[in-house]
Amino acid sequence: MMRPGFDAARCIVVKVGSSLLQAGDAVIAAIVSDIVALRGRGRRIILVSSGAVALGRTRLGLPAGDLSLEQKQAAAAVGQPLLVGLWESAFATHQTVTAQALLTLDVTENRRSWLNARATLSTLLDLGAIPIVNENDTIATDEIRYGDNDRLAARVAQLVGADLLVLLSDIDGLHEADPRLAPDAPAIHDIDVIDDRIRAMAGDAGTGVGTGGMRTKILAAELAGGSGCATAITLGSADTPLLALARPDHGSWFHPAGTSANARKRWISGVVSRNGAVRIDDGAASALVQGKSLLPVGVQSVEGQFERGETIRILGQDGRLIARGVTAYNADDARLIAGCRSDLAGRRLGYRRSAALVHADDIVVAGTAGDER
Numbered sequence: 001m002m003r004p005g006f007d008a009a010r011c012i013v014v015k016v017g018s019s020l021l022q023a024g025d026a027v028i029a030a031i032v033s034d035i036v037a038l039r040g041r042g043r044r045i046i047l048v049s050s051g052a053v054a055l056g057r058t059r060l061g062l063p064a065g066d067l068s069l070e071q072k073q074a075a076a077a078v079g080q081p082l083l084v085g086l087w088e089s090a091f092a093t094h095q096t097v098t099a100q101a102l103l104t105l106d107v108t109e110n111r112r113s114w115l116n117a118r119a120t121l122s123t124l125l126d127l128g129a130i131p132i133v134n135e136n137d138t139i140a141t142d143e144i145r146y147g148d149n150d151r152l153a154a155r156v157a158q159l160v161g162a163d164l165l166v167l168l169s170d171i172d173g174l175h176e177a178d179p180r181l182a183p184d185a186p187a188i189h190d191i192d193v194i195d196d197r198i199r200a201m202a203g204d205a206g207t208g209v210g211t212g213g214m215r216t217k218i219l220a221a222e223l224a225g226g227s228g229c230a231t232a233i234t235l236g237s238a239d240t241p242l243l244a245l246a247r248p249d250h251g252s253w254f255h256p257a258g259t260s261a262n263a264r265k266r267w268i269s270g271v272v273s274r275n276g277a278v279r280i281d282d283g284a285a286s287a288l289v290q291g292k293s294l295l296p297v298g299v300q301s302v303e304g305q306f307e308r309g310e311t312i313r314i315l316g317q318d319g320r321l322i323a324r325g326v327t328a329y330n331a332d333d334a335r336l337i338a339g340c341r342s343d344l345a346g347r348r349l350g351y352r353r354s355a356a357l358v359h360a361d362d363i364v365v366a367g368t369a370g371d372e373r
């Protein structure tokens with residue numbers, strides 16, 4: 001038997017916990033080999049790697065036990081280049097390029113930075129590189145930090161519209177109780193709904209190396225699941241840690257609550273569109289209704305002021321609301337390129353960004369399933 005969700009996943013975020021990073025080269029080599037194999041099957045893969053603090057702490061010879069925030073930040077500054085170096089050399093044996101992307105909480109909470117980060121990650125994937133994401137621990141302070149990479153990985157999964165989030169850990173999945181305390185507690189392979197019973201099973205990190213334990217993994221699964229992304233928790237030190245997830249008796253699989261498109265579109269329809277609007281011609285209007293992007297050539301006029309990343313109203317020639325969408329250009333630039341073919345638009349602006357003024361993924365057509373009003 002196969003897990004259909006694994007086979008169907010087109011975009012996968014793989015998160016590696018700190019304990020695995022220290023488990024030795026063979027573990028990293030096996031993860032890398034699986035990622036390269038999945039990429040060979042056309043999957044888009046983003047790696048979220050913990051381990052900066054753990055590696056830096058060892059290199060600096062800091063004592064065991066709790067570190068102050070400043071010590072953690074210093075350890076991360078030492079450990080982050082070591083971490084990227086480990087992945088870089090492992091991927092280099094497969095002639096695969098890696099890229100470092102350090103995120104902070106405000107990047108994923110601010111829609112404009114969110115779109116920028118998404119565009120960069122998407123370009124890296126298009127270019128065949130594997131993005132390696134971590135939190136920018138050195139500059140993040142307590143109030144503005146994720147603190148644990150399970151949640152960061154779930155936000156990255158939402159960011160790139162992933163359909164699967166894999167949390168690789170030092171444990172083979174969720175058990176009915178922490179196996180360090182209750183060695184016989186059975187593993188749970190399929191979770192349809194995350195309720196209080198499931199939450200109650202999850203304990204803290206068993207070692208001083210990891211952060212958050214199973215609790216933050218369940219939270220991550222909830223966050224990702226709300227956007228239609230499945231989550232798998234599995235043992236990262238297995239022979240084929242990712243490919244083995246195709247088997248239903250392997251790891252814990254959290255089925256998502258909704259579909260990806262609906263969730264993203266719910267987010268858009270939930271944003272209050274202020275003054276900004278564009279009027280579009282009939283051809284563009286019927287393209288939108290068929291699920292296509294809004295290209296500058298179909299835009300007749302631009303109303304009001306808005307920034308890139310804001311949700312604007314998309315109106316027909318008669319002023320009727322056709323859709324809402326997140327614009328890839330601010331109002332001034334949108335005015336410059338209104339009515340232009342996409343190739344001319346780049347020349348007129350003096351820079352090239354998205355060919356679409358509003359990408360299809362960022363449009364909710366009025367009165368459709370995604371439109372909650």
Ligand SMILES: Nc1ncnc2c1ncn2[C@@H]1O[C@H](COP(=O)(O)OP(=O)(O)O)[C@@H](O)[C@H]1O
Binds near residue numbers: 020174177
């Ligand atoms: N119900 C549970 N099932 C499995 N593991 C659990 C459970 N509750 C707590 N844990 C602990 O969570 C640990 C994994 O979390 P953590 O140490 O934060 O790992 P990582 O570094 O991979 O994020 C396990 O080693 C285990 O001791």
Ligand SMILES: N[C@@H](CCC(=O)OP(=O)(O)O)C(=O)O
Binds near residue numbers: 018135
């Ligand atoms: N950004 C931190 C990650 C902290 C963290 O969440 O660790 P883990 O629980 O091992 O995934 C680091 O690189 O050390």
